[in-house]
Amino acid sequence: MSKEDDNNINNIKEKLKKxxxxxxxxxxxxxxxxxxxxxxxxxxxxxxxxxxxxxETEDDELSLKIEHYKDFEEKSTAVKNKKTxxxxxxxxxxxxxxxxxxGKKSADSSTKKKKSKGQKTKKPREKFxxxxxxxxxxxxxFLVLLLGVLLWYVFSSASDVKEINFEGNSxxxxxxxxxxxxxxxxxxxFSISAGKAEDNVELLPVIEEVSVExxxxxxxxxxxxxxxxxxxxxxxxxxxxxxENSRIQRGYPSAPRNAPIIYNFEGEEFDALxxxxxxxxxxxxxxxxxxxxxxxxxxxxxxxxxxNDGQEIVADxxxxxxxxxxxxxxxxxxxxxxxxxxxxxxxxxxxxxDSADAREIKDNIYNEPSQVGYIEDINEALDGVRSxxxxxxxxxxx
Numbered sequence: 001m002s003k004e005d006d007n008n009i010n011n012i013k014e015k016l017k018k019x020x021x022x023x024x025x026x027x028x029x030x031x032x033x034x035x036x037x038x039x040x041x042x043x044x045x046x047x048x049x050x051x052x053x054x055x056e057t058e059d060d061e062l063s064l065k066i067e068h069y070k071d072f073e074e075k076s077t078a079v080k081n082k083k084t085x086x087x088x089x090x091x092x093x094x095x096x097x098x099x100x101x102x103g104k105k106s107a108d109s110s111t112k113k114k115k116s117k118g119q120k121t122k123k124p125r126e127k128f129x130x131x132x133x134x135x136x137x138x139x140x141x142f143l144v145l146l147l148g149v150l151l152w153y154v155f156s157s158a159s160d161v162k163e164i165n166f167e168g169n170s171x172x173x174x175x176x177x178x179x180x181x182x183x184x185x186x187x188x189x190f191s192i193s194a195g196k197a198e199d200n201v202e203l204l205p206v207i208e209e210v211s212v213e214x215x216x217x218x219x220x221x222x223x224x225x226x227x228x229x230x231x232x233x234x235x236x237x238x239x240x241x242x243x244e245n246s247r248i249q250r251g252y253p254s255a256p257r258n259a260p261i262i263y264n265f266e267g268e269e270f271d272a273l274x275x276x277x278x279x280x281x282x283x284x285x286x287x288x289x290x291x292x293x294x295x296x297x298x299x300x301x302x303x304x305x306x307x308n309d310g311q312e313i314v315a316d317x318x319x320x321x322x323x324x325x326x327x328x329x330x331x332x333x334x335x336x337x338x339x340x341x342x343x344x345x346x347x348x349x350x351x352x353x354d355s356a357d358a359r360e361i362k363d364n365i366y367n368e369p370s371q372v373g374y375i376e377d378i379n380e381a382l383d384g385v386r387s388x389x390x391x392x393x394x395x396x397x398x
Contacts, residue, residue, distance in 0.1 A: 234261060
């Protein structure tokens, strides 16, 4: 190399040193001064001015030298990093951590500032936790409400009896049952006595069982089970039912239905006939029209029976039920003919009306009385009992 080249290199180095000293660096890049920026952005060099070629070449050489110098420095730092990899990595990690932490801190500080300026911090709502105190409070509220409802029901018309329903009665009338139960519509539901009402109704001979039940909130049901009427007796052109328990339902006359009318039975004969009628099938009992007690010297237990189909029967009241249950089959064997009497006293035979036995039976039916004196006596006794009961009820009301 010549001396001129050496001089040029030295000059370039000195210029570079001065430029470094005068310029600020960000990292390894030179920072342009603000004046130059503004001038470069807003003021263009005039077109008349011409830059000399020498100046342009010198600037190009300086920029090339600067870039070469940068590359030289980057290579030197890379070599150093290769020699000390552990330390550099640690430093890099620390610097990265510092950058992250710095970013977080700055973000946190910015959010805190925003919150402090305009937004109020809202506290998170706590979930409701059920405690034993809440249970006690609920129980107290429920009891207070229940007490209020009960007081309203007791002292208002909501607790009045509005309807009384009678079920199962056919022989006894509803008016008689209303008199017996001891309460009526308008009374308080809680004040009626179901047990006392049942006892009063059971005094009636026709009643087998009775139950009085409250149908809340305002109704009462009186359900009765009556003894079945298996016969009727005639007295002064009135008919009174004979019950299956051998009692006569006096004071409650009714038209005979689904049971025969009996005549001239009293005492043991009456009880025996009632027991026999209880054992006869219902459909056959309903087909009997009348039964007469017709004792003779030869047959002291003879009865004379008239059927609804026109057939006549004579029988012994002790064996009457056993043979009468076969009546349907016997009637089918006879056919439609009704010109005789079925004799069931000893065996079972058919007696034509023109026979001597049939004429004797027909004569006896008109000779015997159709009414016995014990019925009138019973009527008088019952009238006395009813008047006495009426006086007792009037005294109780007073």
